[in-house]
Amino acid sequence: MLLEIRNLNVYYNTILGWTKVLSDINLDVERGEIVGIVGESGSGKSTLGHAIARILPPNGKIQGDIIIDGVNLAKLKDSELQKYRGTWVFMIFQNPLNSLNPVKKVGFQLVEAAKIRHQREGKKVNERDLINEVIQVLKDLRLPDPQSIIDRYPHQLSGGQVQRIVIAMSLLLKPKLLIADEPTSALDVTIQAQVINLFKQLNKELNTSILFITHDISLAYVIADRIIVMYAGRIMEDGKVEEVLKFPMHPYSQGLVSSIPTGDKNNNKLPAIPGNPPSFFALPTGCKFHPRCSKVMNICKEKEPDLINKNGRRVRCWLYE
DSSP states (O other), X not given: OOEEEEEEXXXXXXXXXXXXXXXXXXXXXXXXXXXXXXXSTTSSHHXXXXXXXXXXXXXXXXXXXXXXXXXXXXXXXXXXXXXXXXXXXXXEOSSGGGGSOTTSOHHHHHHHHHHHHHHHTTXXXXXXXXXXXXXXXXXXXXXXXXXXXXXXXXXGSOHHHHHXXXXXXXXXXXXXXXXXXXXXXXXXXXXXXXXXXXXXXXXXXXXXXXXXXXXXXXXXXXXXXXXXXXXXXXXXXXXXXXXXXHSOOSHHHHHHHHTSOOOOTTOOOOOOXXXXXXXXXXXXXXXXXXXXXXXXXXXHHHOOOOOEEETTEEEOOGGGO
């Protein structure tokens, strides 16, 4: 097992006091596994990624355990985290420019990433060898004229090129766990397909585990081995991608799956989940999904269900208790 998350809770200090935004997250990720994390905006997907990478804002607080390859990152001081960031856990943000320094050339930043990995492995490599390694990675990513690209600044590249530069950085660092937060949302369909293939290549060649965060459940189907459905900072369902998408158990998962366009020529209106996700400042009692659920029962309004094992997957719903 590469990643083990146990009883993870995340809080933000706001003007209304400490607010819980992630609740009782328990999650395992195998080596080389790709896990898709899906849900509507505000469900806690990105916060989970930030918590695992230990890059929450200053007003954030973590409780629980985040264990990567036997090391509990949640218990480390900021100064101790430096030797694990990048080569152990690396995060790609929705806006890839957030991962790059705008005043330093792309080549300098990529060489710096390669140098960090070699230093942590105890190897001594000269500057020319590092530049050659960077150019080879850019060639592997099908970037035209790598020699020219390493001499540019991030703002001089297109969105697709910047995204591939960040992926190149992850290839150079060879992380054990890669967290990709909506990495294709700003890209056109053609570039999106290329980026998905690059993630699969990274996973296959380096056996890197990937947490792929997306609001697009059909995209998660293309890349993931397993899907985790989140709502209101909680895991609602966790199972193999084929099972969850073909036979969703939780009513929320069923609503997400039924809203996927199928190309039906009859122009039938797509069903939508009624209402809106709740605010973390005013969560409903009981099951957090019950105000929007078509299968709500009295107990749903009174008591929150546990995340239980059922038919080979995990689900948080009173229908299966």
